[in-house]
């Protein structure tokens with residue numbers, strides 16, 4: 088009988104050579120006449136071990152990594168097809184501490200098998216949520232989602248059930264479900280991993296949303312930076328339709344739900360929901376005034392559910408196991424789990440799905456193993472380019488939406504970007520303003536002009552010109568942007584700047600110190 | 605006598621005509637053109653406008669709003685360097701400087717030999733393998749300066765061995 092060997096097809100794994108590794112394994116197996124079945128799976132999210140190869144053995148799946156083509160011959164020599172010991176042995180995959188200690192609800196299936204195999208998806212609990220949902224009233228589905236305590240994972244953490252309820256109760260002959268797959272935040276890739284590694288979960292989550300609120304058309308707005316995810320989603324939609332999970336008779340319910348992927352075009356602001364809707368309508372991604380809420384007047388003016396990928400991918404398990412099951416995880420008003428993404432200057436970067444309430448210290452040291460460079464970790468930017476730089480003194484604050492906002496920080500989409508002690512926080516503050524200037528949609532003055540002025544002021548600060556006056560000017564500019572911007576791009580870009588100024592003031596006095604010395 | 609229809613117009617027509625009935629077709633049309641031709645030629649703007657019943661100014665506004673769309677033909681390959689924070693934390697600023705010097709061109713420019721167009725990108729979702737770059741439709745992670753030079757050398761040799769496929 089043939090032996091199953093897994094080599095990931097995830098973009099990050101490919102970026103480290105997984106394609107060549109897979110080819111080398113296939114060639115070596117052919118040369119030796121070994122009967123293998125090579126499966127390209129999603130990534131387990133242990134990126135320092137990618138390309139991570141797994142072999143199905145009677146004792147369970149056994150992992151090796153990182154495997155480069157040059158290691159392949161010796162792996163065969165060591166008998167890796169029967170779990171033989173090799174310098175790259177990682178043991179039983181499920182027993183790897185990094186993975187074993189996680190609470191994988193949303194990302195449970197990523198990495199288990201061929202992402203596009205619909206039977207594999209069903210074998211691991213797929214479609215159960217949808218099956219339950221079609222037997223329930225829309226109101227009951229929404230109630231289940233509300234009860235789960237799920238809050239939007241795209242950044243704003245708005246309760247998903249409440250949003251769905253508004254769409255459910257807004258009359259309309261045509262309603263839409265839109266998935267926000269723009270994932271523009273630096274330090275985040277969980278949407279990408281899910282879409283590439285378990286696309287049917289997103290299809291199922293969106294279909295449940297459609298069936299619940301009475302929407303018949305769904306769009307996934309995907310950033311153009313994700314070409315692999317694009318191909319995977321298109322194929323997944325084609326196969327799901329063929330298998331009767333999409334179309335005019337969803338899972339035999341008699342209900343219609345169609346799905347289409349649309350590509351963005353490299354604009355960060357199009358992650359903001361109203362800008363995204365404008366873009367889907369074929370226009371420039373200029374932010375809309377709210378109200379009206381998208382739930383009432385969204386895509387093409389129709390009631391629209393718009394949710395992040397991870398929000399929608401959390402729905403199938405909520406409908407499969409019940410809102411209560413999901414809401415038992417977490418702390419305070421942050422219920423359930425979040426796939427945290429540990430990135431940047433970190434030894435063991437990857438996806439760590441855990442219930443809310445753990446701390447940065449746990450993530451950085453228990454999971455991450457410290458910085459990649461071996462130097463002390465100085466700052467972590469949490470929640471993307473609009474998130475604060477968190478100093479070491481705050482590494483023990485529980486990762487909980489409310490606890491973070493209390494210190495003017497945000498969890499956002501769960502990205503953690505780690506910096507060691509060589510970071511120049513003045514340069515980081517400057518970049519925050521520069522990024523805002525590049526990506527501003529231009530609708531309001533505090534953001535459009537403020538970010539450009541902010542970049543100039545930071546340049547003066549970095550050059551040591553009129554330090555005190557310019558720092559005061561910077562703070563006042565931040566204040567204007569915080570209070571006067573229409574959306575969170577201009578409204579939150581000051582957070583990284585102010586956190587850098589407040590927690591790392593020494594970096595803003597460098598020139599003066601150098602002059603005094 | 606009726607003027608001959610220029611080949612570029614025919615080419616654009618073939619790319620966008622199948623999309624006219626799509627709701628919100630502007631971006632899909634622009635993608636089809638850029639994927640098919642490599643950039644969005646000036647001729648495309650009035651053609652899209654006519655089909656979607658928009659003004660030329662509106663279509664022009666869309667093309668220029670989005671960083672992704674290119675108005676001139678790129679080199680043989682497009683190399684994007686991630687400039688965002690996770691990559692910064694692993695030396696992206698140095699990598700950027702190195703790349704510009706090694707290629708002898710700046711962002712949005714093409715090398716003298718026409719092989720590489722250099723672009724900036726703000727996160728590729730490869731932040732745990734920083735610094736990251738994208739070469740056409742494939743990603744390369746943990747890109748040291750030496751690795752960057754290797755990738756470029758392979759592109760110049762016309763080999764695509766540095767790139768991964770899903771085979």
Ligand SMILES: Cc1cc2nc3c(=O)[nH]c(=O)nc-3n(C[C@H](O)[C@H](O)[C@H](O)COP(=O)(O)O)c2cc1C
Nearest residue numbers: 239240241267269270271358359360394395398575
């Ligand atoms: C500048 C800006 C960028 C945003 N980018 C994203 C994004 O890339 N992905 C996302 O899901 N939400 C993003 N959001 C949040 C969305 O506006 C919106 O809150 C989200 O799509 C709602 O879905 P959720 O409730 O499931 O999180 C962004 C917001 C702003 C202001």
Ligand code: SF4
Nearest residue numbers: 528530531534574577
């Ligand atoms: S804050 Fe910036 S991005 Fe947001 S609406 Fe105003 S100008 Fe546009």
Ligand code: FES
Nearest residue numbers: 686691728730731
């Ligand atoms: S920040 Fe460079 S890939 Fe995400």
